[in-house]
Amino acid sequence: MRTDSPRKPIPHIGSSEFExxxxxxxxxxxxxxxxxxxxxxxxxxxxxxxxxxxRLKGLPHLVLFRNGEVKAKLGGFHPKQIIVDKLEQWLK
Known part of the structure; x- marks a missing residue:
């Protein structure tokens, strides 16, 4: 049996805040x-x-192509520095 407990509000942000x-x-x-x-x-x-x-599973999603082929994917939210580090690694 489920007991009712106070629910926490789900935060919502708009597109500009997400950006x-x-x-x-x-x-x-x-x-x-x-x-x-x-x-x-x-x-x-x-x-x-x-x-x-x-075959992307969610958004946001980064897909790196090289010569028309998918070489790497990074899904989900990541701070800019993580994305930059991954791209540096992939571009070597």
Whole structure:
């Protein structure tokens, strides 16, 4: 039998706050890796077949392609420095 306990409110943030908590946008990473890679943002609602083809499990998701092939994936929220470190590692 379930006992009712007080529920904690679920925090909600808007898109602008999410952008502030992450790394601003893909432009921040693109600027960091200028001339080393191309960075693109994709609206999953408009391009669902691509999301399914890449077998992505959630958002946000970073996919690194090299010569048209998927070389690495990083899913979930990560601070900018973690993303930068992973990209540095993958680009070696």
């Amino acid at each position: 502030d908590l992450t790394f601003g946008s893909e432009e921040a990473v693109a600027h960091e890796f200028n001339n080393r890679l191309n960075v693109y943002g994709v609206d999953v609602d408009k391009h669902r077949p691509l999301f399914q083809k890449l």
